[in-house]
Amino acid sequence: MEPTPVITIGLNVNHPHFDYSMEELQQLVVANHMTSVATLTQKLDHPDAGTYFGKGKLTELTDLVNGTGASTIVANDELSPSQIRNIETATSATVIDRTGLILEIFANRARTKEAKLQVQLAKLRYQLPRLRTSASQRLDQQAAGGGLANRGAGETQLELNRRTIERQITHVRHELKELQRAYTTQSKRRKENQVKTVALVGYTNAGKSTIMNQLVRRFGTNEAKQVFVKNMLFATLDTSVRNLELPGNKQVLASDTVGFVSDLPHKLVEAFKATLAEAAEADLLIQVVDYSDPNQELMMETTTNTLKAIGVPDLPMITVFNKADRTGSRFPERTGANLIMSAQDPASINELVTMMSEQLFADYVQKTYLIPFTAGDLVADLNQNFDVQATAYEAAGTKLTVALPATAAARYHQYEL
Ligand SMILES: Nc1nc2c(ncn2[C@@H]2O[C@H](COP(=O)(O)OP(=O)(O)OP(=O)(O)O)[C@@H](O)[C@H]2O)c(=O)[nH]1
Numbered sequence: 001m002e003p004t005p006v007i008t009i010g011l012n013v014n015h016p017h018f019d020y021s022m023e024e025l026q027q028l029v030v031a032n033h034m035t036s037v038a039t040l041t042q043k044l045d046h047p048d049a050g051t052y053f054g055k056g057k058l059t060e061l062t063d064l065v066n067g068t069g070a071s072t073i074v075a076n077d078e079l080s081p082s083q084i085r086n087i088e089t090a091t092s093a094t095v096i097d098r099t100g101l102i103l104e105i106f107a108n109r110a111r112t113k114e115a116k117l118q119v120q121l122a123k124l125r126y127q128l129p130r131l132r133t134s135a136s137q138r139l140d141q142q143a144a145g146g147g148l149a150n151r152g153a154g155e156t157q158l159e160l161n162r163r164t165i166e167r168q169i170t171h172v173r174h175e176l177k178e179l180q181r182a183y184t185t186q187s188k189r190r191k192e193n194q195v196k197t198v199a200l201v202g203y204t205n206a207g208k209s210t211i212m213n214q215l216v217r218r219f220g221t222n223e224a225k226q227v228f229v230k231n232m233l234f235a236t237l238d239t240s241v242r243n244l245e246l247p248g249n250k251q252v253l254a255s256d257t258v259g260f261v262s263d264l265p266h267k268l269v270e271a272f273k274a275t276l277a278e279a280a281e282a283d284l285l286i287q288v289v290d291y292s293d294p295n296q297e298l299m300m301e302t303t304t305n306t307l308k309a310i311g312v313p314d315l316p317m318i319t320v321f322n323k324a325d326r327t328g329s330r331f332p333e334r335t336g337a338n339l340i341m342s343a344q345d346p347a348s349i350n351e352l353v354t355m356m357s358e359q360l361f362a363d364y365v366q367k368t369y370l371i372p373f374t375a376g377d378l379v380a381d382l383n384q385n386f387d388v389q390a391t392a393y394e395a396a397g398t399k400l401t402v403a404l405p406a407t408a409a410a411r412y413h414q415y416e417l
């Protein structure tokens with residue numbers, strides 16, 4: 001199927017990164033299987049309350065619609081319902097705003113039950129106020145035309161629609177709660193098992209899923225389970241968790257999360273709070289940045305703000321400047337908790353894993369034990385669960401040098417040399 005041709009429009013109201021946000025709108029359009037055939041922008045002190053653009057620009061837009069034959073207009077801002085309707089009336093084209101566009105992408109891309117419910121909830125919340133405004137304006141028109149009887153009927157219909165949506169919202173929230181209860185149980189079990197968790201977070205298209213796949217390929221306990229990678233905004237919408245075993249028998253759960261974007265609709269941030277709970281509870285965050293993108297600072301700022309908005313606390317973080325192969329920079333190159341790297345480069349992945357290990361297993365201690373031959377099971381235990389660095393067989397038993405968490409070391413205290 002050919003992508004739908006659209007016209008992208010934007011209003012520059014003192015926007016510090018206006019050009020970039022328009023560029024990103026083009027990519028969002030592509031992610032929704034559309035293509036922008038023309039762009040129209042205007043600089044104003046404030047949007048026109050009724051028509052977004054000023055009068056002259058609106059005429060220009062109408063001409064552009066007629067000239068290009070595009071039947072859809074995509075606006076770079078969230079529009080009011082009356083702005084949408086007025087532009088549609090003037091141009092005879094369908095208008096989608098930035099929030100509606102992102103909601104559509106998410107709706108088409110959601111795969112798991114939870115993601116689908118989250119998106120559905122966000123859509124319903126987006127519709128609710130729109131329903132009220134548009135319907136009440138219809139009521140005004142009816143009232144102007146006379147007939148009080150009509151007005152009553154209209155109100156009833158409006159009430160009915162609103163109640164239907166509210167009921168759906170309640171229903172979806174209930175289903176989500178059920179799912180989250182299951183999730184909480186899982187996460188509690190993980191905590192009890194003291195398995196360390198890391199979450200890959202960052203701007204959409206930075207390479208989070210690619211890094212996840214490299215980690216799974218090299219350290220995964222179930223190699224087949226790769227995650228979806230694509231050069232497209234919002235390739236990942238669900239959090240996927242994978243088991244890793246880092247060198248030294250170090251168990252780690254890694255989660256790949258939904259990417260962020262500037263001006264991510266508030267309703268969606270809300271909606272993905274639960275999905276991103278994985279990140280909120282992680283022992284370590286790996287923020288992935290596209291080092292080859294000139295707008296990387298803005299992207300990092302957006303990531304920080306979004307993490308804050310969804311209530312992720314200040315967690316230990318490694319910042320990965322990815323796609324260095326597309327820049328002139330040397331890689332892998334580490335400075336403190338920052339790593340310049342490429343997801344395609346095995347040495348980079350090794351360096352990242354070293355950094356992860358250092359952060360996650362800082363509470364590991366090194367011990368030397370002498371395990372009598374009568375307690376041979378313990379030797380197998382230590383080998384299976386921890387990082388055994390040296391083994392020697394002596395007359396009194398097996399001598400092992402092991403790196404292990406302090407809490408576990410307490411269990412073997414009596415054998416310590
Ligand atoms: N050249 C180069 N390309 C990369 C690198 N890492 C990822 N990519 C490419 O960047 C694109 C996006 O990668 P993903 O891993 O899907 O990005 P993501 O951060 O998971 O994106 P979302 O799921 O949309 O948030 C894909 O085309 C990858 O092949 C890298 O180190 N170098």
Ligand SMILES: [Mg+2]
Binds near residue numbers: 229235256
């Ligand atoms: Mg991804």
